[in-house]
Amino acid sequence: MDLSRPRCRLWRELVLLASLLAWGTRQASGQIYISPESLLGFKGFRTVIVLENATEDALEFSWHRGANDTEDNMIVSYKPPSNFWQTGPMYRGRENVTTLGNLMIRRSALSDTGNYTVRVDTGNGTQTATGWLEIQDVEGKPDIWANATSLVEDVDSVAAICYTNATTVKWYVDFTLVSSSDRMTISPDLKTLVIHRVSRYDRTLYCEIDSILEIPQNSKIISLTVAYGPDNVRLSTSPITSKGVLSAKIGSQVMMECDAISKPSPTYQWIHNGSLLSFSEASVTLQSLTWDQMGKYRCIVANPVTQLTLYREFQIQLSRDTTPVVNRGFYISGAKVVWLIVFTVLGSVYFCGILIYALISHFSTRQPRLPSICLRT
Missing domain, CATH: 2.60.40.10 (Immunoglobulins)
Structure with a gap:
């Protein structure tokens, strides 16, 4: 009162x-x-x-x-x-x-x-x-009503009404006293609050009145569930990706993981060379990399409530220091191939030198034959 x-x-x-x-x-x-x-x-x-x-x-x-x-x-x-x-x-x-x-x-x-x-x-x-x-009689606690409690950030608005006979009403959002602004509007009689484009930080709201005893009386607290994201999608891999390229060897282990800020928790999809994979987790591990697993990968992160989707992609390619040589199920590294070529060339040169030397020696030591002269006696 x-x-x-x-x-x-x-x-x-x-x-x-x-x-x-x-x-x-x-x-x-x-x-x-x-x-x-x-x-x-x-x-x-x-x-x-x-x-x-x-x-x-x-x-x-x-x-x-x-x-x-x-x-x-x-x-x-x-x-x-x-x-x-x-x-x-x-x-x-x-x-x-x-x-x-x-x-x-x-x-x-x-x-x-x-x-x-x-x-x-x-x-x-x-x-x-x-x-x-x-x-x-003392003015009792005010009642409060809100038109919605499940909202989407930067999309939905919420309106709340404080039911009281008091002439002085204060509004608190996330336990902070608020006033009319570009994002919020309080009615002239102070009994209605409208939050335009709710934020993820608008977690609670309630109204407060000053009773005749100057003792504040608060309404019950309304909890808001605000969906947001995905934000800040991050991609981490092992080996580390550099400029969108992951270099790995055949038979090595490759790990890749997507992470995002989202409420509710997002869903994950992985695409390899344009084909949807069966993986639906944030983290995927290729235990032994094969030729078929080379190529472009894309991680798609989606929030089913906000209907927002983001993705990150990278490419797996063979390490530059590995040159495959297929020979009955095994291959020779690039360094060994270079040495093999060097030894083959040197051996060939050495063999040709010996052959030429032998031919020269043979012809230089051969005695010339004199023509036969028949004399009649």
Whole structure:
């Protein structure tokens, strides 16, 4: 309930005016009285009716329900020297008298509204004072409603309504006080909040009001589920990919993995040379690389809620330092081929040199034949 409303403000002003008019007379005569400021209580809270101008040597404080101090309407009495409390017919189990003579009512109820009379025995006589106590209901926790709780980031909007009679309403998003901005709009009566293009950080929302006791009252917290992503798709491989190329040897192990920021968790697909593979996990391992597994690979990451899809791709090719030579099921590395060619050429040159040398030696050592001359005798 708002104290600023005309009825409450007028009531308090009248009580205060009456108490001020009588204050001077009471002070001059030493008459006890009840503090006007203590004659307003709130349902469910403790109320203390304060007794003013009581003497320190009082022998007994007796509180009564109503405008007189009869025994039939006594609530409770207290005798300071003996610390003796006595309850009366109007005692309801929630009242007590303090050592200063004040009446304390726990868990005040609306039915506690009415006149209360205190009687003080000073030994030289008695004094009485009467005051009207009003117990008011406190504005309860506000209710809240939202048109949606499952949303897509940067696509959907959410509208929330705070159901309350309070005139001051505050809105909290992700436990942070918010106001109207380019992304949020709060209605002129402060009871409606619209978040345009929700963000992944808009996880909760609730409204808050200031009650008559200046104690904040919060609504229940609404949790928002905002889908987003995939973002920041990363591709990691072993061996490491350089400029989109993974170099590996035949028979070696190749590992590849995709990772992305997404809610809910994304789905994965792998494509090899344009053909969809059966792998549907984020991580794939080729235990022994074959010729058929060479070529281009693409990892596709998709969010089924946001309907966004991203991909990363790379190519597996044979290591440059490996030259395959197929010969009955085995191959010779490039370095060995080079040495084999060098030895073959050198051997051929050496063999040709020996052959030429032998031919030259043979023809140079051969004796010429003289022609036969026949003489007749």
